[in-house]
Amino acid sequence: MAAGVKTRVKLPKQVREGDVITIKTLITHRMESGHRLDAQGAPIPRSIIHRFHCTFEGETVVDLEIGPGISTNPFFEFQARVPGPGVFTFAWHDDDGAIYTDSRAISVI
Amino acid sequence: MPLRRRDVMRVSVGALVALTVPARAQQLLVMQQDATLDEVIVAFTDGAPIAEGSMSLSLPDVAEDGYRVPVAIEAPQAEEAVLIAPGNPVVPVLKIRFGPLAGSQKLSTRMRLAQTQDVLALARMPGGTVAQDTQPVSVIVGGCA
Numbered sequence: 660m661a662a663g664v665k666t667r668v669k670l671p672k673q674v675r676e677g678d679v680i681t682i683k684t685l686i687t688h689r690m691e692s693g694h695r696l697d698a699q700g701a702p703i704p705r706s707i708i709h710r711f712h713c714t715f716e717g718e719t720v721v722d723l724e725i726g727p728g729i730s731t732n733p734f735f736e737f738q739a740r741v742p743g744p745g746v747f748t749f750a751w752h753d754d755d756g757a758i759y760t761d762s763r764a765i766s767v768i
Numbered sequence: 769m770p771l772r773r774r775d776v777m778r779v780s781v782g783a784l785v786a787l788t789v790p791a792r793a794q795q796l797l798v799m800q801q802d803a804t805l806d807e808v809i810v811a812f813t814d815g816a817p818i819a820e821g822s823m824s825l826s827l828p829d830v831a832e833d834g835y836r837v838p839v840a841i842e843a844p845q846a847e848e849a850v851l852i853a854p855g856n857p858v859v860p861v862l863k864i865r866f867g868p869l870a871g872s873q874k875l876s877t878r879m880r881l882a883q884t885q886d887v888l889a890l891a892r893m894p895g896g897t898v899a900q901d902t903q904p905v906s907v908i909v910g911g912c913a
Binding site: 679680681692694695714715718719720721722723724725726727728729730731733734735736737738739740742 | 798799801835836837851853856857858860861862863864865866867868869870871872874875876877878879880911912
């Protein structure tokens with residue numbers, strides 16, 4: 660699943676100190692559940708994003724353990740408190756061992 | 769037969785192993801693929817009583833497309849929450865840990881529902897209690913979860 664994976668993150672660029680912001684994230688991933696059969700009737704092996712971790716300067720915002728019950732192209736919307744300027748880091752962990760990351764700097768006025 | 773030191777050692781090592789290997793209930797992980805509904809609940813609550821209220825699970829009453837059902841969990845103050853679909857082939861769907869920088873204990877996503885069922889969410893509160901909310905959803909086209 661290494662090919663064609665795209666991550667998308669939406670959050671404000673600038674906030675006031677201590678503000679709570681909404682973050683929307685998405686990764687393009689087929690989230691193969693492992694319960695489907697191919698045309699020959701053989702099971703298609705599971706291949707999903709099984710963990711998503713969002714941190715700000717090393718501190719966790721949310722940490723998700725994900726099962727095959729989450730839809731294709733997993734989307735998550737949540738809120739974070741911004742204690743000061745810094746960088747949000749997003750990591751998606753694939754079943755195949757790959758970790759897709761994205762980051763966004765945020766400035767404080 | 770005289771009691772030899774090595775026999776004593778063998779027995780005590782065996783006893784130690786037996787003590788440290790936990791029972792199945794304790795081994796269970798919340799997100800275990802083959803876990804049943806009860807096992808997921810036990811693994812998450814660890815025996816704590818479950819109370820209705822103080823958390824909410826939002827889902828449409830009718831899901832036209834079981835492949836993409838919008839779902840939102842809101843559990844003010846919660847440390848952890850778990851989303852459970854008892855009618856899916858894999859019952860545990862999502863486990864959320866809210867970190868110190870979570871701005872609220874709310875998360876929205878999209879889930880698969882294999883059939884019409886009562887979707888369940890549990891949240892662990894700071895005092896160690898567990899809150900629960902259940903939402904019945906009619907699924908028109910089941911999403912192979």
